[in-house]
Amino acid sequence: MIVRGDERVLVQGITGRQATYWTARMQEYGTRVVAGVSPRKAGITHCGVPVFGSVREAAEHAPPDVSVLFVPPLSVKAAALDALAAGVPRLVILTEHVPVRDTMHVIAAAREAGAEVVGPNTAGLVTPGESSVGFMPAFDPSIFRPGRVGVVSRSGSLGTLACLNIVRTGLGQSAFIGIGGDPVIGTRTRRALELLEQDRRTSAVLLIGEIGGDMEEDAAQYLPEMSKPVVAFVAGRASPPDRRMGHAGAIFQEDRGSYASKRQALQGAGAVVLDTPSGIGPALKSLVR
Amino acid sequence: MNIPEHAAKALLQEAGISVPAGAVADSPQEAAQAATDIGTVMVKAQVPVGGRGKSGAVRPARNPTEAHAIAGDLLGARVNRHRVTEVLVEERLPVAKELYAAVLIHPAGPARRVVLSERGGVDIEETARTDPGSIRTLDLDPRTGLHPETAQRLVARAGVETAAPAVADVLVRMDRLHRDSDAELLEINPLAVTDAGDVVALDCKLVLDSAAAARRPSLAAAAAPEPLTRLERAARELGLQFVELDGEVGVIANGAGLTMTTMDVIVHLGGRPANFMEIGGDAYTKARPALEIVLAQRGLRSLVVNFCGAFARTDVMVDGLTGAWTELRPDVPAFFTIDGTGSAAARRMLEERLGLEPYPTMDDAITAAIRACGQDAA
Structure with missing residues (x-):
């Protein structure tokens, strides 16, 4: 999903320490935070917005376009189902360590409700100059500025580095x-590519993948249908097999989910695949009009 | 989290799925005793590794003497990274047909996927290459269970004839166990139809979702210990993501993606990473113990610190790291890159406390770190 500056954002779990810090950053950036949810602190005002006991009540105050979840792992399912039941069309789940069974339940319920889910375990979304939902350093002008590159990333930290390299080259992000x-996860690589292909402000795409799973291979099948050039970097080339590298999803066995498989698929489908993130800026510069 | 075969089989039994009679032994004497009680047996090393038959980690024993000898061989041995501390001594059954059955997570669905093949006893990956037509799959709505009638349709034409209802019943029970245990994978291979017509799980692989450990404490307690090095275990206890490798260039970075990438670029530029150490996410306040663990690695010649802050604030990470550095006074040269959240304050701190300036790009820092290893050698 791409969040526009005029869209109303709800923060679930707003009274937590990290949520408080990042809600303030989001607001400074101009994100239109309309309310928060915190079951035990309903009725107070926090970060300058009213706090409700449930999404249903918050939606009566101001129906949100997006809800961002800063809630503990084992509470994510109930919080997300609350948001879906209240008719929120888009959820951003930042939480790490959500049980897979809960994630699947939420995604199935969202699909039934016609809602979109991003995450779990994401650093969030940034539309430079408009909106930031999550904990990406949107406020840092050396990392984010409006431009024409659409970025898809499994990793927040590596995504941040990629965005830094984009800005260093004199480009910006759509x-x-x-x-x-x-x-x-709710929005897989391929779906994110589809969104960027449809987005009129995007003229080139940067795909940041990593070892594990088959999302890059799956996304590669979509590349021939795209009108926009794709530059890719896949993390984990030097990682050993059968070890989980920080992310729950970053693990490969022999040929399954390996770097080689992903690189081959992306390259074969016409993407420019880089050996180091420092190549990101130069590669994009030659492609962005 | 891998559940050892014997513990997984106890769970199968509780779920109403038949398993061979068996006993766990941690000495040859116990193995011999179990064989005396049971008869003709298989002696099976309890390690979460595929292809145990081929590697000799599972062997038949006709009598207690053989069981004693095999257990003596296996106990204490290593299979891949795993040390064998227990064997399962299990009744050897006359088998008419071997099937493959599994319930797994299909991320692209997302769905729980039930997989059945009439070619049991071999890796499903191999069957996928040699006889893909024999593999039947069924994707389930994550919110509901496998309906018995649906299971029966899946089993029809699997060539198990009169055993079909029993196999379908096993699938329904597997699906329920998968859900109730928050499993990532429940695999029975082979699922045997015996000469007597019984359907019995001869092997079982159960992998639990570690994110669900908090709500499945008894299952989590049954998980096999991971084969970690001493430092990896120490890091795990501190809540740090750390993997020890065999290179010379140490790595500390924030976030899984950036840390893997730091290793990748070290290799790309001709060096060898010593480790993966990630202090992003919730761990960004743990720079000090992270540094201590990385420095404790033998063979470390230089260190790359690569921070690109998003959620993880670089000022907090550099504060912890430089504080520890001034106390520990390591003689390993360190090469920094610092960008993102909190970087202005972090750069100042690095300059004031260590007199160091971060490199403009990670490639620059890594190149310098690799060069420092070379100079040491000369």
């Missing part, structure tokens, strides 16, 4: 879509 580091 949207940053952090899809998350879990093996099961």
Whole structure:
């Protein structure tokens, strides 16, 4: 999903320490935060917005276009189902360590409700100059500035580095879509590519993948249908097999989910695949009009 | 989290799925005793590794003497990275047909996927290459269970004839166990139809979702210990993501993606990473213990610190790291890159406390770190 500046954002779990810090950053950036949810602190005002006991009540105050979840792992399912039941069309789940079973339940319920889910385990979304949802450093002008590169990343930290390299080259981003580091996520690489292909402000795409799963291979099948050039970097070339590398999804066995498989698929489908992130800027510069 | 075969089989039994009679032994004497009680047995090393038959980690024993000898061989041995501390001594059954059955997570669905093949006893990957037509799959709505009638349709034409209802019943029970245990994978291979017509799980692989450990404490307690090095275990206890490798260039970075990439670029530029150490996410306040662990690695010649802050604030990470550095006074040269959240304050701190300036790009820092290893050698 790409969040526009006029869209209303709800923060679930707003009274937590990290949520408080990042809600303030989001607001400074201009994100239109309309309310928060915190079951035990309903009725107070926090970060300058009213706090409700449930999404249903918050939606009566101001129906949100997006809800961002800063809630603990084992509470994510109930919080997300609350948001879906209240008719929120888009959820951004930042939480890491959500049980896969819960994630699958939420995604199935969202699909039934016609809603979109980004995450879990994502650093969030940034539309430079408009909106930031999550904990990406949108406020840092050396990392984010409006431009024409759409970025899809499983990793927040590597996505940040990629965006830094884009700005260093004199380019900017149309949207940053952090899809998350879990093996099961609501918006997979391919879906994010579809969104950027449709987005009129995007003229080139940067895909940041990593070892594990088959999202890059799956996305590669979509590349021939795209009108926009794709530059890719896949993390984990030097990682050993059968070890989980920080992200729950970053693990490969022999040929399954390996770097070689992903690189081959992306290259074969016409993407420019880089050996180091420092090549990102130069590669994009030659492609962005 | 891998559940050892014997513990997984106890769970199967509780779920109403038949398993061979068996006993766990941690000495040859116990193995011999179990064989005396059971008869003709298989002696099976309890390690979460595929292809145990081929590697000799599972062997038949006709009598207690053989069981004693095989257990003596296996106990204490290593299979891949795993040390064998227990064997399962299990009744050897006359098998008419071997099937493959599994319930797994299909991320692209997302769905729980039930997989059945009439070619059991071999890796499903191999079957996928040699006889893909024999593999039947069924994707389930994550919110519901496998319906018995649906299971029966899946089993029809699997060539198990009169055993079909029993196989379908096993699939329904597997699906329920998969859900109730928050499993990532429940695989029975082979699922045997015996000469007597019984359907029995001869092997079982159960992998649990570690994110669900908090709500499945008894299952989590049954998980096999991971084969970690001493430092990896120490890091795990501190809540740090750390993997020890065999190179010379140490790595500390924030976030899984950036840390993997730092290793990748070290290799790309001709060096060898010593480790993966990630202090992003919730761990960004743990720079000090992270540094201590990385420095404790033998063979470390230089260190790359690569921070690109998003959620993880670089000022907090550099504060912890430089504080520890001034106390520990390591003689390993360190090469920094610092960008993102909190970087202005972080750069100042690095300059004031260590007199160091971060490199403009990670490639620059890594090149310098690799060069420092070379100078040491000369």
